[in-house]
Amino acid sequence: xxxxxSNISKSYKDVKALQxxxxxxxxxxxxxxxxxDGAGKTTLFRILTTxxxxxxxxxxxxxxxxxxxxxxxxxxxxxxxGRFSLYQDLTIEENxxxxxxxxxxxxxxxxxxxxxxxxxxxxxxxxxxxxxxxGMKQKLALCCxxxxxxxxxxLDEPTTGVDPVSRKEFxxxxxxxxxxxxxxxxxxxxxxxxxxxxxxxxxxxxxILQIDTPEAIVNQYPKTIYNVSANNMxxxxxxxxxxxxxxxxxxxxxxVHYTDTRxxxxxxxxxxxxxxxxxxxxxxxxxxxxIEDSFMELAK
Amino acid sequence: MKRxxxxxxxxxxxxFRDRRSLFILFGMPIVQILLFGFAITNEINNVDIxxxxxxxxxxxxxxxxxxxxxxxxxxxxIIQQENELESVFRKGKVKAVLNFENDFSKNLIxxxxxxxxxxxxxxDPNTANTISNFVNSIxxxxxxxxxxxxxxxxxIIPEPRMAYNPELKSVYMxxxxxxxxxxxxxxxxxxxxxxTREKELGTMEILLVSPIKxxxxxxxxxxxxxxxxxxxxxxxxxxxxxIFKMPVQGSLFLLGLESILFIISALALGILISTISKTQQTxxxxxxxxxxxxxxxxxxxIFPISSMPLPLQIISNxxxxxxxxxxxxxxMLKGVGLAFIWKETLILIGMTVFxxxxxxxxxxxxxx
Numbered sequence: 001x002x003x004x005x006s007n008i009s010k011s012y013k014d015v016k017a018l019q020x021x022x023x024x025x026x027x028x029x030x031x032x033x034x035x036x037d038g039a040g041k042t043t044l045f046r047i048l049t050t051x052x053x054x055x056x057x058x059x060x061x062x063x064x065x066x067x068x069x070x071x072x073x074x075x076x077x078x079x080x081x082g083r084f085s086l087y088q089d090l091t092i093e094e095n096x097x098x099x100x101x102x103x104x105x106x107x108x109x110x111x112x113x114x115x116x117x118x119x120x121x122x123x124x125x126x127x128x129x130x131x132x133x134x135g136m137k138q139k140l141a142l143c144c145x146x147x148x149x150x151x152x153x154x155l156d157e158p159t160t161g162v163d164p165v166s167r168k169e170f171x172x173x174x175x176x177x178x179x180x181x182x183x184x185x186x187x188x189x190x191x192x193x194x195x196x197x198x199x200x201x202x203x204x205x206x207x208i209l210q211i212d213t214p215e216a217i218v219n220q221y222p223k224t225i226y227n228v229s230a231n232n233m234x235x236x237x238x239x240x241x242x243x244x245x246x247x248x249x250x251x252x253x254x255x256v257h258y259t260d261t262r263x264x265x266x267x268x269x270x271x272x273x274x275x276x277x278x279x280x281x282x283x284x285x286x287x288x289x290x291i292e293d294s295f296m297e298l299a300k
Numbered sequence: 301m302k303r304x305x306x307x308x309x310x311x312x313x314x315x316f317r318d319r320r321s322l323f324i325l326f327g328m329p330i331v332q333i334l335l336f337g338f339a340i341t342n343e344i345n346n347v348d349i350x351x352x353x354x355x356x357x358x359x360x361x362x363x364x365x366x367x368x369x370x371x372x373x374x375x376x377x378i379i380q381q382e383n384e385l386e387s388v389f390r391k392g393k394v395k396a397v398l399n400f401e402n403d404f405s406k407n408l409i410x411x412x413x414x415x416x417x418x419x420x421x422x423x424d425p426n427t428a429n430t431i432s433n434f435v436n437s438i439x440x441x442x443x444x445x446x447x448x449x450x451x452x453x454x455x456i457i458p459e460p461r462m463a464y465n466p467e468l469k470s471v472y473m474x475x476x477x478x479x480x481x482x483x484x485x486x487x488x489x490x491x492x493x494x495x496t497r498e499k500e501l502g503t504m505e506i507l508l509v510s511p512i513k514x515x516x517x518x519x520x521x522x523x524x525x526x527x528x529x530x531x532x533x534x535x536x537x538x539x540x541x542x543i544f545k546m547p548v549q550g551s552l553f554l555l556g557l558e559s560i561l562f563i564i565s566a567l568a569l570g571i572l573i574s575t576i577s578k579t580q581q582t583x584x585x586x587x588x589x590x591x592x593x594x595x596x597x598x599x600x601x602i603f604p605i606s607s608m609p610l611p612l613q614i615i616s617n618x619x620x621x622x623x624x625x626x627x628x629x630x631x632m633l634k635g636v637g638l639a640f641i642w643k644e645t646l647i648l649i650g651m652t653v654f655x656x657x658x659x660x661x662x663x664x665x666x667x668x
Contacts (some may be wrong), residue, residue: 018430033664046667048589049509050508050666051505051508051666051667052667052668053507053666054668071511074511075510075511075512077509079505079506079509081502081505081506083502084502085502085503085506086503086504086506087313087314087501088309088501088504089313089314089317090310090313090314091319094310094313098306098307098309098310099506099510100304101302101303101305101306101307102303102307102507102510102511102512102659103304103510103511104302104511144506243548
């Protein structure tokens with residue numbers, strides 16, 4: 001009931017959107033596709049949901065071939081596109097009823113599955129979908145994608161443009177859906193959400209950089225990372241980038257993540273260098289690697 | 301079946317919640333038929349003319365009286381001199397000037413002939429022509445009255461009879477044309493827009509990734525518009541019967557069936573347009589340029605097909621509207637039955653089947 005992708009390639013005219021992609025999603029897994037905009041995530045989703053045909057390679061969804069059995073796949077998957085794609089001039093209830101009807105079911109029949117999510121938007125059920133907030137739109141879209149009790153759920157950037165509180169709620173909902181036996185493939189550009197998946201694939205420019213559990217990916221990070229801060233962020237970044245032994249310098253919130261090329265790196269040496277650059281309040285501390293650091297390292 | 305009903309219900313929500321499309325659907329037919337019926341007309345009534353009477357005798361006075369007594373002309377001005385002619389026309393106040401020669405009566409009696417010059421403002425050639433014809437016929441009538449009792453050797457009396465539209469009302473000609481345009485517009489443009497709207501808003505993506513079949517989507521999209529177009533056709537026929545007193549000579553039932561046939565062919569064209577356009581804007585432009593213009597210009601609605609150059613005549617055969625207008629005129633004005641229009645009907649059926657087949661073939665089951 002999972003997903004298999006083997007050697008999938010897809011090009012649009014001169015642009016190679018996907019290059020020889022392979023991975024498996026196990027049944028009942030919450031699998032994350034992590035990568036920046038333009039990495040090829042949406043193209044991959046469209047191939048798996050039978051909307052596009054790959055130039056090369058094979059893929060199956062719930063043991064069905066995406067090319068041969070596309071009609072059967074369309075009955076058993078739930079798909080939530082990246083852009084809000086419901087009828088804006090229909091109310092919450094009308095949208096849900098419509099999608100239930102075209103999947104040959106009713107709201108009552110599968111109410112159990114969507115209950116947790118639907119109760120949150122039910123007070124507004126007579127409001128038109130176009131007038132909902134970002135978070136409510138996503139909840140409604142998820143309800144519509146779930147109404148026919150799909151075996152596999154495809155969520156293309158479901159939390160883009162949603163406030164942090166709603167994002168957190170949304171991921172809690174995904175966890176609950178997973179417990180109900182649904183295989184979920186979700187894509188996101190937010191690295192912090194990656195840690196919530198069972199396994200993730202880091203993807204950039206149509207190529208997969210690494211596939212593993214979030215913990216394993218972080219543990220494999222080869223260097224020691226230091227949080228560096230000072231009174232002038234801009235000058236700090238420029239000074240660090242000019243430091244002859246720097247391996248990587250990335251702004252990370254209020255800090256700069258710094259790694260050194262040398263084995264026996266001494267932070268005090270760096271501090272002295274930064275003082276010469278007229279920086280004040282300099283702090284240098286060891287820190288844990290995050291998915292984002294791994295991604296940056298792999299994408300280098 | 302449940303799926304179909306659900307889909308159609310959704311379509312009706314879309315239509316009734318969008319004020320713009322509602323206006324196009326129901327406002328436009330009424331506005332158009334009233335506009336074409338009242339404002340745009342080829343008839344002449346109360347045309348302002350001027351008289352230049354160089355002889356001022358009994359005969360000219362009599363003729364002037366006859367002309368001013370008719371409901372077609374209104375004598376606005378009497379000019380005294382030939383050189384005023386130019387300025388009268390320039391001011392644009394009159395459409396024609398009647399110029400009686402010197403000694404009109406005298407010439408008539410002495411030489412058995414006299415001349416009236418009819419000068420018309422031919423910036424509008426149709427009106428100019430009509431005015432000149434009307435003046436001519438008034439003069440001829442006067443001549444016949446004068447010649448009563450006098451024996452003339454040979455005389456040919458033309459007796460024109462305007463069959464099917466004795467009063468030459470132009471609304472008789474416009475009603476079938478407007479009906480065709482409106483059915484075409486509502487059916488083709490509205491369906492093509494409503495299908496491309498789903499593409500533009502991304503909902504088509506979800507519809508494709510669902511068990512609903514392309515065939516069900518198309519029929520579900522088209523069904524509400526068949527229904528609305530039939531209402532429109534009925535409104536137009538009722539308006540023309542009750543407001544313009546246009547008689548429908550033939551069978552209303554046949555008229556209804558033929559209209560449904562034409563509506564379906566237009567809907568199929570709409571689906572075809574939606575398969576080749578990605579946005580609502582493109583769909584609208586293609587519908588307007590690709591369908592409306594040919595319907596107005598090449599269908600024989602305004603310009604007679606027989607006077608077009610041969611290539612255009614051949615092209616006009618490919619336009620469904622041409623055949624529908626022939627059918628409409630046949631049923632509404634001539635009162636003919638299917639026996640006289642079966643050929644046109646068959647052509648229309650053929651075109652409809654072709655368009656439906658093509659659009660089903662062109663309909664995409666994936667995104668590209």
